[in-house]
Amino acid sequence: MNKIFKVSAFLVLAITSNCITAQTRPDAIYGDYNGYWTSSNASGTLAREANNLVAYTIGSTIYATGADNNVLTSHGITNFVNENYRAFPTSFSILSTANDFLVGQPAYANGALVTAATKPNLSCGFSLGYYLRDGKNGLDLSSAVFNIPKQELVFFVNVLADINPSCISDNIPDIIVTQVGEPHATLTDIFKFTDINGVTVGNEKAVAFASTASLGKAQWNFYSASVACPYPFNAGFSNTPRDVRVLTFKLSDFGITPANYRNAVKFVQVLSGFSDVAFSAYSTNSMTMYCLENATLTGTALDTKIGISSLGRAGTEASNNNWPQVRKGGALALESNTKPFVPTRISTANLVNITNPVEGMMVYDTTENCLKIYVNSTIGWRCFNKKTCP
Secondary structure, eight states, rough: OSSTTSSEEEEEEEEOOTTOOOOBBBSEEEOOOOGEEESSTSSSSOOOOBBBBBEETTTTTEOOSOOHHHHHHHTOOOEEEOOOEEEEEOOSOOOOOOOEEEEEEEEEEETEEEEETTTTOOTTSSSSSGGGGGSSGGOOOTTTEEEOOOOOOEOOOSTTTTOOOGSSSSSOOEEEEEEOOOSSSOOOOEEEEETHHHHHHEEEEEGGGGGOOOEEEEEEEEEEEESSEEEEEOOTTOSSEEEEEEEEBOOOTTTTTTTGGGGOOOEEEOOOOEEEOOEEEEEEHHHHOOOOOOOOOOOEEEEEEEEEEESSOSSSOOOTTTTTSBBBBBSEEOOOOHHHHHHOOEEEEGGOOOOOOOOEEEETTTTTTEEEEEEETTTEEEEESOOOOO
């Protein structure tokens, strides 16, 4: 957002539509504001409260994001491509003391204007990166960080299945990125895949958000992120609208091919220094991500029903600590302080001797020195060496 008091916002969605070879502006977007919201230009209905992106249209095709398909079906929209997008987990390495470094939130809640009196600040309970991945599947168009300092947001994609090669040339969208403020007149944000050393795989895409027509409008309140949290209400900028712009991408737009996709272990967003981001997201059908989400601590924890122990404890007695039920969320518990668990050890060359592998099968690859899990017939065996969301 070059000048935050101007009314612009930009959303970039990376998708895979019919024969797309470069970024494409969707014809319409859909949200869950007020139960159902759709817009195709800046004259559309102003979204004043929380608004999750539930779908977008390119040509005659509607792509559902998976955030809330009931919003579509309850309004008679059933002929959509059922996708599933999630926001990239992210954090900032560089902050700013500029007065236009802001967290944006909806101007209204439950039909009433939010003011400094009703919500004087944002708590320290969330990092700034949280506001780029909140909402349903992280796809909240009404929560963003504005004027993020110039830096790279790096997302690791080399986890188990990595990039799904069958999605490289299909017609299903792959990545969503957003810009929800006044776009700089000339500066661009750059999007690319890189290898482990940061070398671009394929080609990068430079996006000049200012050249993209608006698809809608949202009403914002702002909280100053240039000071230590709790971030105070910024009355000077608040209760003002911004335009919404949208672009879309396919994996092939970045020059990703069946020959090079295994080298693409990072997706990188290079911010211009005036970027106003609600979220950047990816199709879970297209790739898996290196997950940095916090563990879920609410709800009912499920007992682990089966266990093997060399510690002489099992059963329901208090002295035995109700083992293995005390270990939550597992299918099988193995415990010992003297006896290690030894999976089947096999070289990479001899993996072909496993003639009937099934998904989830596990071995230790003595050539690559990693625990390997069989993904499927297309992906094959992959090292299980980076954490990801369950």
